[in-house]
Amino acid sequence: AQTVTQSQPEMSVQEAETVTLSCTYDTSESDYYLFWYKQPPSRQMILVIRQEAYKQQNATENRFSVNFQKAAKSFSLKISDSQLGDAAMYFCAYRTLTQGGSEKLVFGKGTKLTVNP
Amino acid sequence: DTGVSQNPRHKITKRGQNVTFRCDPISEHNRLYWYRQTLGQGPEFLTYFQNEAQLEKSRLLSDRFSAERPKGSFSTLEIQRTEQGDSAMYLCAGLRGGNTEAFFGQGTRLTVV
Numbered sequence: 001a002q003t004v005t006q007s008q009p010e011m012s013v014q015e016a017e018t019v020t021l022s023c024t025y026d027t028s029e030s031d032y033y034l035f036w037y038k039q040p041p042s043r044q045m046i047l048v049i050r051q052e053a054y055k056q057q058n059a060t061e062n063r064f065s066v067n068f069q070k071a072a073k074s075f076s077l078k079i080s081d082s083q084l085g086d087a088a089m090y091f092c093a094y095r096t097l098t099q100g101g102s103e104k105l106v107f108g109k110g111t112k113l114t115v116n117p
Numbered sequence: 118d119t120g121v122s123q124n125p126r127h128k129i130t131k132r133g134q135n136v137t138f139r140c141d142p143i144s145e146h147n148r149l150y151w152y153r154q155t156l157g158q159g160p161e162f163l164t165y166f167q168n169e170a171q172l173e174k175s176r177l178l179s180d181r182f183s184a185e186r187p188k189g190s191f192s193t194l195e196i197q198r199t200e201q202g203d204s205a206m207y208l209c210a211g212l213r214g215g216n217t218e219a220f221f222g223q224g225t226r227l228t229v230v
Contacts, residue, residue, distance in 0.1 A: 004159075033217050044119050045160075045208070045221040091159050095217060102173035104150065105219060107159030 002027045002096050006108035013082045014116050020067075021077045021111045023092030029053075033095040034068070035105070036077045040088040048090070051075065079113075087115045121146070121211050123222035130199055130229055137195045138207055138225045146211025149192050150219060151184055153177065154206040163207075166192060199229045 003026045013019035025034070036048040051059045051068050058066050063083075067076045079086055092108040120143040130136050142149055148167050152160035163182070165173045168189035178184075181199075186192040196203055206226050210219040 006159075035217075037221075042223075044121075044223050045210075046119065047218050050217060093159075098173060100172055101167060102165050103148075104162045104165055104173065105152075105160075106162070109157070109159045 002029075002094050002106045004092050004094050004106050004108040006092055006111050008111045009109070010112045010114070012114040012116060013079070015082055015084060017082055018078060018080045019082055019113065021079075021090050021092075021113070023075045023077070023108060025073050025075065025092070025094050027073070027094065027096075029096070034066075034075045035093040035095065036064070036066070036075075037091045037093060037107075038086075038088045039091065039110075040085075045091070049077065082115050084115050084117060087113055089113075119211075119220035119222065121209060121220050121222035123207075123209050123225050125225055126223065127226045128228070130227070132201060132229055133198055135195065135197045136199060136227060137193055138209075138227075140192045140194070140209030140211075140222055142191075142209070142211030142220070142222075143213075144190070145213040146220070147189065147214065148212040149186060150208075150210045150212075151192070151194050152208040152210070154208055154224070155204075160208055163194070196227075199227075201229045203227060204229045 032053045034051045039045040063080045089110045093105045122141045151163040154160045166186040181197045206224045208224045210221040
C-alpha cells in the first residue's frame with residue numbers, strides 16, 4: 001500500500017523568505033500523480049501544485065515549486081517570497097488507481113506553516 | 118470557493134444517534150470522494166463514487182457507515198449508532214471528467230457527546 005510521510009509537523013518562515021516542506025512516499029507504481037494541498041484555518045482545502053511522475057521537469061506555479069526526486073521518492077514543496085496568506089496546513093498527497101476503476105488520494109499527516117511578519 | 122458545498126457545517130449529536138451529512142458538488146463533478154479528518158491528522162479515505170456507482174469503500178467504513186450518490190449528483194454519508202470515536206471532520210471532494218484535481222468542500226464537523 002502506498003504511504004506518504006511528512007516529517008515536519010510544524011514549520012515557520014519570515015514574510016518574504018523561502019521555506020521548503022518535505023514529503024516522502026512509498027510506492028511500487030511507475031506512473032502516478034503527486035500533489036500539495038493547502039488547508040487554511042476553517043477554509044476549504046485547495047490544490048497548490050501537482051506533479052506527474054513521468055515528467056522529469058519539476059512543476060512550478062508562481063511562487064510555489066517542487067523538487068521531485070523519483071528515485072528517492074521525495075517530493076518537497078518550496079514557497080518563495082512567503083506571504084501571510086500562505087499560513088496554513090499543507091498536505092502532501094499521492095493519487096493511486098485501484099482495480100475496478102477506483103482511485104483515491106493518500107495524504108500525509110500535514111505540516112503546519114506559520115508565516116511571521 | 119471550490120463550488121462544493123457540505124451541510125451541515127457542524128453537527129453535535131448524542132452517542133447512539135444516527136446522523137446524515139450531505140455533499141453538493143457542481144454538476145460537472147462525475148467523481149466524488151468522502152474523507153474523514155481527525156485533529157492533527159491528514160484526511161483518511163472513506164469511499165469513492167464514479168457517477169452513481171460506489172466503486173470503493175475503505176475498511177474504515179464499518180457497517181454503521183453508508184454512503185449514496187443517487188443519480189450521480191449530490192451525495193449523502195450516514196452514520197448509524199454514532200460513537201465518540203466518530204467525532205471528526207468529514208470532507209467531500211468532487212472531480213470532473215478525467216481531471217486529477219479534487220475540489221474539496223468545507224467539511225462537516227461532527228461531535229459525538
